[in-house]
Amino acid sequence: MLKVADKTHDESRQGEAFAPFAVDPSSYHKRFYIESYGCAMNFSDSEIVASILQGEGFGATRNFEEADLILLNTCSIREKAEQTVRKRLTEFRKIKKSKPGMLVGVLGCMAERLKAKLLEEEKLVDIVVGPDAYRSLPGLIGEAETGQKTVNVLLSREETYADISPVRLESNGISAFVSIMRGCNNMCSFCVVPFTRGRERSRDAQSIVAEVQELFNQGFREVTLLGQNVDSYHWSPENEGHNGWGKAVTFANLLEMVAQVHPDMRVRFSTSHPKDITEEVLTTMARYENICKYIHLPVQSGSTRVLQLMNRTYTREWYMAKVDQIMRIMPDCALSSDIIAGFCTETEEEHKDTLDIMSYSKYDFSYMFIYSERPGTLAARRYKDDIPEEVKKRRLQEIVDLQGALSLASNERDLGKTFKVLIEGDSKRNQEEWKGRNSQNKVVVFPKEEYAYQPGDYVWVTIHDRTQGTLIGRISKG
Template sequence: MLEQVTKVHDESRQGEAFAPESAADQTYQKKFYIESYGCQMNFNDSEIVASILNQEGFGATRNFEEADLVLLNTCSIRDKAEQTVRKRLQEFRKIKQSNPGLLVGVLGCMAERLKAKLLEEEKLVDMVVGPDAYRTLPALIEEAETGQKAVNVLLSREETYADINPVRLDSNGVTAFVSIMRGCNNMCTFCVVPFTRGRERSRDPYSIIQEATDMFNRNYREVTLLGQNVDSYYWVGVSPENGQEETITFASLLEKVALISPLLRVRFSTSHPKDITDDVLHTMAKYENICNYIHLPVQSGSTRVLQLMNRTYTREWYMKKVERIRELLPDCGLSTDIITGFCTETEEDHQDTLSMMEFARYDLAYMFFYSERPGTLAARRYQDDVPEEVKKRRLSEVVELHRRQALESMQKDLGKTFKVLIEGTSKRSEQDLFGRNDQNKVIVFPREHYEKGQYVQVKVTDCTAATLIGKVV
């Protein structure tokens, strides 16, 4: 059961190999194969890497056996993610024995943290490239081809890759992610991101609008604005429209993207509770094409544990934020992240988390037990003193409660009609299509004559705890 839970969360996605539709293009002299692990930022980074490699004559392939270059874009959020990547690297080391010309590289969050081990001690890779060093990939590849170990894990205070047009890997052609910022300043004690991705910096808003407009013109109908904490987006610069200095907040950026077209749906992820403002909520309410869905990670329902996590809000403050969202956006979908068994967590703290779930009644929750990450503030300051069996038992209780609440949330939608953007064919039946409604709930319905990329009105007739089932009306 716990294994199924951890696979739900974006930050725990297993490695997926991607190639764009043009992967079969034979004009490329060399081929690269890339697997991505972890959060959606990593998957977006892989699209940036693909664009850089395309410019250097590398084409993507889904078959690693024909690749000249294998890249693993890695995640350090949990120990299990790192172990999965290590196992995969060992498999590629065996392949290199019969193909010594193959280059293997590690990208992303594991790169900075484990560069010495991966390169020297375990000799698993030929190059290690951090999240801010992808522009140097061509030079690093040249270096590795000479037999040298190539490494660049320097973090940047400026790099946003704003001028690079990502190659959409394995895209459904309907939805796309657009990165609006990089890094994080929040220093939550359990999190490794500030150390592996650096400090927060916001991307030029006009490059964001241009990318989103380009996606719309290429028949994409939904963009998700992406960042470690999108609500803290803040850009000051000169407007190309009037030459005046201006300040762009997340609320004003959200509005600019929504104004591209009423046919372009806009989502965003992730929000830190301390930064989401009334301006953002009012902007969401103003525009029909900004989806009524907010991912609002709580992590714990206990004020004492939240303080240890350095989340900078209390239980009561978070509850008021939820109430404010419900007040301004009554039909807003709400999801969260929950960690059980953080350092010193007591049964009383755990009960506070369960009662928070009863209060907020999340439509979707991503649930984990605490995994200490080397280098984080928690690893330095606190003892990981909750036994694993206790962590797992508490996680089981959180999961069980959420499953009940998720089913109740779905059942409330029976008989309702929703506007749905068709994203593709249902995984369970070629005769059915699927899409999501405004609240990010998946709806499955008969294919009939409808096609991917269309908007349809679907009346809900049945449901499971994870999926709405309906018919176009």
Template sequence: MLYQDTKAHDESRQGEAFAPETTSTQVFNKKFYIESYGCAMNFNDSEIVASILSGEGYGPTRNVEEASLILLNTCSIREKAEQTVRKRLTEFKQIKRATPNLLVGVLGCMAERLKGKLLEEEKLVDLVVGPDAYRSLPALIAEAETGQKSVNVLLSREETYGDISPIRLDNNGVTSFVSIMRGCNNMCTFCVVPFTRGRERSRDAYSIVREARELFENGYREVTLLGQNVDSYYWTNDAGDETVTFSMLLERVAQIDPLLRVRFSTSHPKDITDEVLYVMQRYENICNYIHLPVQSGSSRVLQLMNRTYTREWYISKVKRIRELLPDCGLSTDIITGFCTETEEDHQDTMSMMKYVQYDLAYMYFYSERPGTLAARRYQDDIPEEVKKRRLAEVVAIHRENSLRNMQQDLGKTFKVLVEGTSKKSAEELYGRNDQNKVIVFPKENFKKGDYVMVKVESCTSGTLIGKAIS
């Protein structure tokens, strides 16, 4: 998934509170306030939670003082994220002292791992709910209202929330996520996801297409199909006479309407197939952009990470993508300072960055997570100052690559989906092109949701700047 420590991308989101911007005529007896941390899946889960709570008479609010229920949807991928959540819980504990009936709960990946500490030792929360237990929220809230501590962190082999229509909280009305699967079967040694989100299971293909179609009919113009490893999506109906692979699902969503842009994330290098690339070739509305995490450029380190591919294999996959999709944008995840990483291993990562020249990158130094295979098998033996120095060197290469890639787009014209007003000027709009690059241009008479042809006139290392053409 898209986790980030070094901010090298405009989509970084950590600890945001959400509520719909649109006005609803529904009257709610109670309000809930929710903050989400970490990956895109967590933000999508918060929308599922909002839907479940709506059925119980709860409405979302951006004002924590209005809330009778405060929820933090948490991430365990980095120690920094856990520290941030603990700090927020301590702040909410102070608010709770002045509001005795206020309930505070932790959702998501920290729930299972730290349930005992959060509930009993530190007494920071009233309820703890794991990623597969959101349907039980109403009962857990009712129990917590009696003064009991409530917890459900059981993992499921079936739960996909496929029948729940999420309430769009971070709602720009143009782009949205659609979850297609949950959990992960890849036991990467550095990753806690298989232990906090459970085994992989794919959602009913028809419910995915239905949700994407409803979004389009409600004015949305882009969906991102979301999963820990979308390329391993594999759904079979109850009768066993129909099977849908990811390439087939991708095509079905693209066929909803040519005006609906389709993206997906994340792809595991070992699973992305030529069939997926051929579907991307056939449909103009499937964006030429792939997030292809490499993690390390060293085959030795990749083996320790249990990534199941070598440096050479990854490079051959990049060559194949560029052979079939010459203008495809590529992004990646990089970990520096993994257990036993040598300077030679680090140089392999540096050379990988120079070779691929990623358009976007999520870069962070290794943070050992309790319960992972790496924590059990290997010693976290790289000093933090070395990890940070190597990270800085990787970041420097990426910035050079990013600026060079942006400069190569000068004079080119791109189809841009307008997502909103630029943060720097109310007279400018921003959107993204096919390759997921942000483009800013004068507002004129265009609005959110429009497709606009924009000619690039200048750039920074992270943004293209242009002007609309007729």
């Protein structure tokens, strides 16, 4: 889930994003600057890196020109993301020439995949650190300060960073990411994640609950539990009964444990693989009001044959049955998806199958991409990327247009309804209006009026208008 091809949530959604963070650097002897690209996991990882660096005497800055250390936390899932990072590194190299001693480093998935090119061939960076090696950053920085190029991209079967308290990046003080697991065991043929982030391993359940409790104590009112495939979360305590359940903790168990931290702490999660989301997860979601009624359920394609090529391990009919199950258990649940246009050998009929399954699922919004072959993936080794670029673009546009219509129709169905909205802050367009989200992850904008609400408060809002990406309402006086 990376760049949003369709900006359906015009008040909240961003793809590649700039993420320096607001920590006063005046008490630190060195300054660092960080940008994050790609998925929520990368943003969460940057918060871990921030914590590690602060422990070594580095303070953050918003101005990269005054930084002693510049870091880019990167993504390799889409070619465009890599191109953006390369362009940015070239810009930083120019600044580095005029500032001796400045170090530039690359973190994350792109670091693992392109370490040799970045260090030796293109000479764009001084430090390369993979997703499982952030604890080694202080030592690598020390070596780089002597003029050496340094690298650590070793993958781990144990690392979860469970003991590191993240520094919240650009935090609104209301919503926070909480990483619950790392890596991925699914070998989707188009995806590079298993090769850049390694095998699945789940974080200790009690450390997750403790982090959520601490966030609530600090005033946060919403957490998003993160993992490449959260539904395969599985943690076994060392001692029988140690976790209060007397058994291993599944994702459904973890959801319940987090929901019980406090009724006013909203719980979201991302991302779900359709094959792993269980009825127990769905019934747990339905049972707790503070578990948001929203599921990101990537379909990728509506064609069974293409899904088999993608190694998605489900059929078109199976996916549609899963959508039916979700709506039976939670009729008010919102769905979003990931969709790839122009995968290898995709025919026009198979493209129409994708449009059809979108209409069937009635996605509230989607993340939509042209297929881009990623070196090292199963698809790159097995299949020819044989769909012409102009065909891919046309198919993507048809997907985007349909999603726009689905999003608008979804918002029209909400006219006249009243939702519980968590206030996140001022609307981008009008400081006399609040912006928040409802349980279904839809952005809601409404006038502040004379009410003394603040960010972090819950308020009931009745919807009277909509755009394709935003609900517009007024505070309910009832």
